[in-house]
Every structure is written in structure tokens, then in C-alpha cells.
Amino acid sequence: MAPxxxxxVGLGKIARDQHLGAIEATDGIELVAVASRHARLDGVxxxxxxxxxxDSDVEIDAVSLCTPPQGRFSQAKAALDAGKHVMLEKPPGATLSEVYALEALARRKGLTLFSTxxxxxxxxxxxxxxxxAKRKIRSVAVEWKEDVRHWHPGQAWIWEPGGLGVFDPGINALSIVTRILPEEFHLTRSELTFPANRAAPIAASLVFETDGGVPVSAEFDWRQTGPQTWDIRVETDEGSVVLTHGGSRLFVNGESVIVEEDKEYRNLYRDFVALVMKGAIDTDFSPLVHVADAFxxxxxxxTAAFED
Structure with missing residues (x-):
């Protein structure tokens, strides 16, 4: 089949750092166009x-939206209305109502919508x-702390309403926890730390509980310099299960089991190709639901004002 x-749409840091290389490395898909207010790309x-x-004569089958979440709804809706499959960078949108509206539209149109x-x-x-799935879980503790100045230099949108602040990385942790835990969980307490001059939080302390009463805690912070921390620790009846380095490394009872290079975006584009070929939709919005609950x-x- 033709690729x-x-x-x-949106040729910023995440598109250049991750999407372009992943597309080039993925069979069944090719980049033919870019829409960006501030950048161009040779060869497309x-x-x-x-x-x-x-509105142009360029023939495309799908759109990958790499823009900030604010304003993404209108872009995704325009693409779906034009009959294009859509892949959404995380977070899938700025509000729950808009992402569920996009899901409903994709289903009506018979198009693929992939919330990555x-x-x-x-x-x-x-x-x-x-x-x-084979163990009895006792507790879950998430520690996700990084340096916003390193990962988001000069990106003012993350501090605006809808930009999520520290939940921009924190939602990554929640996306893992919602995937690996065999039980649903819900929020019981949330403390959000806002810089005096910003509309979005720079840190968050969250407490959840699973349907079976297992405690789940999460600490997110954007002020950590030096080594970064992306850890999820699960205590079970048979010892500890720990994911580190953002989910790329696994330790079981202190023993290293998996250490692998970053292939996340290559895996996403592989999955997107498969979804389009099947005419399927993948829209799990549960991480965004937990962020909405936290707010x-x-x-x-x-806390003190933050200056980039």
C-alpha cells in the first residue's frame, strides 16, 4: 500500500526533537507538508x-498536531472536517469537553483519531x-521532577491557562500509571504551587486511591536542576517494581530487568500507521481526566515569582 x-502542524521543539526523526524511521508514512507560523522545513x-x-492542492491523508494544547481543538476539527486522520501530541487538548467532542466527530466521520x-x-x-497484573499492590509513589528552563526554554504558553504548567510533564507520569495499574484510581487531595506571576502551577502534590483502597501519591516539580527524576515505585506483596528514566528502565526487587534507548515516538508512529490501516480510534483521555481533577x-x- 502507498504510504x-x-x-x-507546529514545527517547534518537540516536532524537531522527536517527530521528524520518528517519521523518517517509520515504514508506511511519509512527511509531505508542514504548517508552522515561525518555521519552514526543506523538501516539503x-x-x-x-x-x-x-485549502491547498497538496494531497495529504493525515495530520500530526504538535502545537500547544490551547487552540488545538479548532485545528483538529478542521482536519477531521476535511477528511484527514489526526494524531494528537500530548496533552490531547486544553479541556475535557473539547477532546471528547473530537472523539465523537472522528467516529461520525469514520476517521482515525490517536491521542498519544x-x-x-x-x-x-x-x-x-x-x-x-500478577501481584498484589501495596502502594504506588511517583516522583517526577525536572528543570523547566532546560526542557521548555522561552515557552510562555505552558504558563498560560490551558498550558498545564508542571502537569505538562506530570501528565506523562499519569499516562504510565493509568496504563500499568490493574485498578482504576481517583484523586482525594491536591496541592498546587503557583508562582506569584504565573497562571499555571510549578509544582503539585497529589494523593489518589484505587478502587481497592491502595494509596497512590505523586510529586511533580519543575524546579529541579542537575539530574532529573522520572520515577514510579510500586510496592507489592512480592517486593518492589520500579520504573525510572521516564519508563525506559525497569527494576524488580532492585535488579535491573530492562534498560532501553528512547524509541517512544517511533513506537507512536508505528501505532498510528496501524490505526489508520484498520480505520481505528485510540483515545484514552484518562490522564487528562486526572489532571482536570487536580485543578x-x-x-x-x-510561591516566589518565576522568571525564565
Whole structure:
């Protein structure tokens, strides 16, 4: 079959760091166009806005949206209305109502909508899920701390309403936990730390509980310098199961089981090709639901102003 003709919308840091290389390494898909307000890419058709792309004579089958979540709804809706399959960078949108509306539209149109969670595609996630399905879980503790100045230099949108603040990385942790735990869980307490000059939190302390009463805690912080921390520790009746390095490494009872290089985005594009070929939809919005709950239950704590 002919490869899927793909357009990227939003040629920023994440697109250049992850998407371009992953597309090139994936069979069954090729990049033919880009829509970006501030960047161009040699060798493909380039447009300023997605509307210009969709109105052009360039033939595409699918769109990968790598833009900030604010405003993404109108872009995704335009692509679906034009009959294009859509892949959403995480988080899938700025609100729950808009992502569920997109899911309903994709189903009505018979198109693929893929809400991606790149951390779920890390090497240790599925092995950890299979292992935990066989054990009795005692507790879960998440520690996800990184340096916002390193990962998001000059990106003002993350501090605006809908940008999620520290939940931009924190939702990666939640995407793993919602995948590996055999039980559903819900939020019981949320403390959100906001810089005095920002509309989104720089840190979050969350407490959850599973349907069976297992405690789940999560600490997110964007102020950590030096080595970064992306760890999920699960205590079970047979010892510890620990995912580190964002889900790419797995330790069982202190012994290293899996250590693998980053292939997350290659795995995502492989899955997108398969979904389009099957005419299927993959829209698990549960990580975004937990983030929305954190804002709804969040007790606000103010801290010093943050300057990039």
C-alpha cells in the first residue's frame, strides 16, 4: 500500500526533537507538508496555517498536531472536517469537553483519531503492566521532577491557562500509571504551587486511591536542576517494581530487568500507521481526566515569582 501522506502542524521543539526523526524511521508514512507560523522545513510543502494547508492542492491523508494544547481543538476539527486522520501530541487538548467532542466527530466521520501518550510507549511500561497484573499492590509513589528552563526554554504558553504548567510533564507520569495499574484510581487531595506571576502551577502534590483502597501519591516539580527524576515505585506483596528514566528502565526487587534507548515516538508512529490501516480510534483521555481533577480539587499555594 502507498504510504500515509502526513502533514505536521507546529514545527517547534518537540516536532524537531522527536517527530521528524520518528517519521523518517517509520515504514508506511511519509512527511509531505508542514504548517508552522515561525518555521519552514526543506523538501516539503510549507504553509503558515493549517487552513492554508487544507485549502491547498497538496494531497495529504493525515495530520500530526504538535502545537500547544490551547487552540488545538479548532485545528483538529478542521482536519477531521476535511477528511484527514489526526494524531494528537500530548496533552490531547486544553479541556475535557473539547477532546471528547473530537472523539465523537472522528467516529461520525469514520476517521482515525490517536491521542498519544509518548511515555506509555517507553520500553518498560508494558512489561511492568504484565508483572503488576500478577501481584498484589501495596502502594504506588511517583516522583517526577525536572528543570523547566532546560526542557521548555522561552515557552510562555505552558504558563498560560490551558498550558498545564508542571502537569505538562506530570501528565506523562499519569499516562504510565493509568496504563500499568490493574485498578482504576481517583484523586482525594491536591496541592498546587503557583508562582506569584504565573497562571499555571510549578509544582503539585497529589494523593489518589484505587478502587481497592491502595494509596497512590505523586510529586511533580519543575524546579529541579542537575539530574532529573522520572520515577514510579510500586510496592507489592512480592517486593518492589520500579520504573525510572521516564519508563525506559525497569527494576524488580532492585535488579535491573530492562534498560532501553528512547524509541517512544517511533513506537507512536508505528501505532498510528496501524490505526489508520484498520480505520481505528485510540483515545484514552484518562490522564487528562486526572489532571482536570487536580485543578478542581487543588488547594492553591503561592510561591516566589518565576522568571525564565
Amino acid at each position: 500515509i501522506r502526513l502533514a505536521i 510543502a510549507c504553509f503558515h496555517e493549517i487552513g492554508d494547508l487544507l 501518550w509518548h511515555s506509555r510507549a517507553a520500553a518498560a511500561v508494558e512489561p511492568a503492566r504484565a508483572l503488576l 478542581m480539587l487543588g488547594r492553591r499555594i503561592q
